[in-house]
Amino acid sequence: MAGPKTRKTIFSGIQPTGVLHLGNLIGAISLWVREQDKHDNIFCVVDLHALTIPEAIEAKRLRASSLDVAALYVACGIDPDKSIIFLQSQVREHAELAWILNCVTPMGWMNRMTQFKSKSEGQESVGVGLYAYPILQAADILLYHTDLVPVGEDQRQHVEITQDIAQRFEGLFGYHFTRPEIMVQKVGARVMGLDDPEAKMSKSSTNPRHAIGLLDEPAVILKKLKSAKTDSRTAVDAEDPGAGVRNLLTIYHAFAGGSWDEALRRFDGQGYGALKTGVAEAVIAGLEPIQRRFHALRSEEGELMAMLGRSAEAAAARAEATMRDVRAAVGIW
Ligand code: TRP
Numbered sequence: 001m002a003g004p005k006t007r008k009t010i011f012s013g014i015q016p017t018g019v020l021h022l023g024n025l026i027g028a029i030s031l032w033v034r035e036q037d038k039h040d041n042i043f044c045v046v047d048l049h050a051l052t053i054p055e056a057i058e059a060k061r062l063r064a065s066s067l068d069v070a071a072l073y074v075a076c077g078i079d080p081d082k083s084i085i086f087l088q089s090q091v092r093e094h095a096e097l098a099w100i101l102n103c104v105t106p107m108g109w110m111n112r113m114t115q116f117k118s119k120s121e122g123q124e125s126v127g128v129g130l131y132a133y134p135i136l137q138a139a140d141i142l143l144y145h146t147d148l149v150p151v152g153e154d155q156r157q158h159v160e161i162t163q164d165i166a167q168r169f170e171g172l173f174g175y176h177f178t179r180p181e182i183m184v185q186k187v188g189a190r191v192m193g194l195d196d197p198e199a200k201m202s203k204s205s206t207n208p209r210h211a212i213g214l215l216d217e218p219a220v221i222l223k224k225l226k227s228a229k230t231d232s233r234t235a236v237d238a239e240d241p242g243a244g245v246r247n248l249l250t251i252y253h254a255f256a257g258g259s260w261d262e263a264l265r266r267f268d269g270q271g272y273g274a275l276k277t278g279v280a281e282a283v284i285a286g287l288e289p290i291q292r293r294f295h296a297l298r299s300e301e302g303e304l305m306a307m308l309g310r311s312a313e314a315a316a317a318r319a320e321a322t323m324r325d326v327r328a329a330v331g332i333w
Helices: 022-034 059-075 093-102 114-120 128-143 153-173 218-226 243-256 260-267 272-299 301-330
Strands: 009-014 040-045 083-087 148-150 181-183
Touching (some): 009 022, 009 128, 022 148, 022 243, 040 059, 059 301, 083 301, 093 128, 093 301, 114 153, 128 301, 148 153, 153 181, 243 260, 272 301
Parallel strands (some): 009 040, 009 148, 148 181
């Protein structure tokens, strides 16, 4: 690397399966946007990872879904002039490094991966790709000598195995990859499911009332929030809000700005119906410009593809620099 690095390299990825929701925006993307001037940012749409559950993807839709996610990144405020936003499959080095790392990663380590266990449960036939998923993720991270990986707590094991793989690779071949650290968002940024305020909002829930999609229409947003689970009380108690009410306040606070105390005071003593309407108004108003920008970007697919092409070139230049040394280290061409 040329000279000392002044900014930390951040890498994160989102799978283009299912629509992004409020949890992705509040818990992840909005923080990336806020910090984007501080770091050297690389945001990836991990379409190769989406292939690990072939039953769950619609192949014809996958290309479009990847463009949707990329456009949403931009619509939410990630600036392609400041951050690299690219499609994983457009930088072939990800698959190449993943193969090399496959060959050095002991099966014993992989057998401990808890996400593989939960994701493969109930599936009739499980592809080898799902088993090797964390190794592809390690390749994503290591290719760019990433310092920080901003992801949810559920990804900790994947970041740790990335460190282990880097260390083993160095022991075997003498090549040093930067050891990445996980960067976990603080608890306040965690959005829970509307149907179950004990579980993090996730893309994989089958309950249509679980999450608010970033592209949901106003009427749908209102309906989902109206049916959000609260508790047996009827009015907001700012001193002691239950998990469901606290989650609604978290969502409100994220969109309305201001302090957490202001959000509490605004709704203290109000009925849950009024709370839900107030939250819906804030969410609808907050998502409107994002949706408008998204549709504008998606209607100019040529321009979007050109932007992604430029970003992929920038990513590939860096990935290629790493791979030149890695290939030499392991003795391939
Ligand atoms: N496994 C991550 C998730 O499901 C997605 C991902 C793939 C990722 N590659 C990555 C996240 C690299 C951070 C860095 O959320």
